[in-house]
Amino acid sequence: RKEVEQDPGPFNVPEGATVAFNCTYSNSASQSFFWYRQDCRKEPKLLMSVYSSGNEDGRFTAQLNRASQYISLLIRDSKLSDSATYLCVVRPMNYGGSQGNLIFGKGTKLSVKP
Amino acid sequence: EAQVTQNPRYLITVTGKKLTVTCSQNMNHEYMSWYRQDPGLGLRQIYYSMNVEVTDKGDVPEGYKVSRKEKRNFPLILESPSPNQTSLYFCASRMKPGGGDYGYTFGSGTRLTVV
Numbered sequence: 001r002k003e004v005e006q007d008p009g010p011f012n013v014p015e016g017a018t019v020a021f022n023c024t025y026s027n028s029a030s031q032s033f034f035w036y037r038q039d040c041r042k043e044p045k046l047l048m049s050v051y052s053s054g055n056e057d058g059r060f061t062a063q064l065n066r067a068s069q070y071i072s073l074l075i076r077d078s079k080l081s082d083s084a085t086y087l088c089v090v091r092p093m094n095y096g097g098s099q100g101n102l103i104f105g106k107g108t109k110l111s112v113k114p
Numbered sequence: 115e116a117q118v119t120q121n122p123r124y125l126i127t128v129t130g131k132k133l134t135v136t137c138s139q140n141m142n143h144e145y146m147s148w149y150r151q152d153p154g155l156g157l158r159q160i161y162y163s164m165n166v167e168v169t170d171k172g173d174v175p176e177g178y179k180v181s182r183k184e185k186r187n188f189p190l191i192l193e194s195p196s197p198n199q200t201s202l203y204f205c206a207s208r209m210k211p212g213g214g215d216y217g218y219t220f221g222s223g224t225r226l227t228v229v
Contacts, residue, residue: 034217043204043220044157087157089217101147101172102208102218106156 003027006088006105013078014113021073021108023088032091033064035073037084038107044087047073078112085109116141120205120221127195127228135190135224137205145208146188147172147218148180150201157204163188195228202226 006023013019021035033050048055050062050071061074071088088105118139127133139146147162149172159172163182177199179191188207192199202225206218 032217036217041202041223041225043223044218045220046217049217101159101162104149104157106154 003092003103004088004090004105006086006108008106008108010109010111012111012113015078015080017078017112018074018076019078019110020075021086021088021110023071023073023105025069025071025088025090025103027090027092027103028066028069030069030090030092033062033071034089034091034102035060035062035071036087036089036104038087039084044104047086075110078110080112080114083110083112116219118205118207118219118221120203120224122224123222124225125227127226129196129228130194133192133195133226135192135203135205135226137188137190137221138186139188139207139219140186141207141209141219142185143207143209143219144185145218146182147206148178148188148190149204149206150174150199151204152201160190160203195226197228200226200228 004025035047036044037047038044048057050064054063059076063072085107087107090103121136144165148160149157151157158174160178161180163169166185169180204223205221208218
């Protein structure tokens with residue numbers, strides 16, 4: 001099983017749609033969870049951290065289910081500017097002996113159309 | 115402005131000609147890392163460093179070297195580049211975990227072509 005797995009997409013949605021991204025991770029001892037956004041040929045940028053209680057930032061809601069080792073990102077009222085690739089990122093407890101490393105999913109591409 | 119600076123942004127080189135991609139951060143971060151990104155393969159870690167003079171291999175270290183002589187700098191060295199090292203490279207840094215976990219800050223990337 002891959003360490004961090006995401007649906008590659010692409011997701012093609014109309015403006016205003018609600019879109020959900022899902023991600024599963026294999027290391028049950030994982031400590032921290034993030035969603036990153038990457039525009040074409042640009043660097044990944046932190047979108048939001050994901051907390052056990054779930055968290056919301058405007059139109060974006062992230063949820064974590066530790067029992068199922070599952071993370072989600074919901075975007076409501078999607079905008080053209082939301083078009084990007086969304087990366088699920090996990091910090092395992094003991095990966096490589098370093099607590100600093102992050103494991104990236106391959107990303108899900110979102111295309112929001114007018 | 116807090117940032118990770120990579121240079122150069124674009125580089126075309128020939129097989130076997132040694133090159134260095136520089137990376138510098140001004141946030142006093144302990145952790146630094148190099149990734150390469152290829153279509154369909156996502157971000158793959160090359161090397162990482164937990165602090166000055168502490169480096170370790172990531173998932174794809176073959177053909178690369180790094181050094182961490184100062185906290186702010188983490189250069190990536192290709193001693194004898196080959197065409198399969200043509201890729202988009204990212205440097206990233208982050209604080210030591212504990213007291214808040216903010217993930218990595220990435221540099222703008224270096225697009226390397228080896229012919």
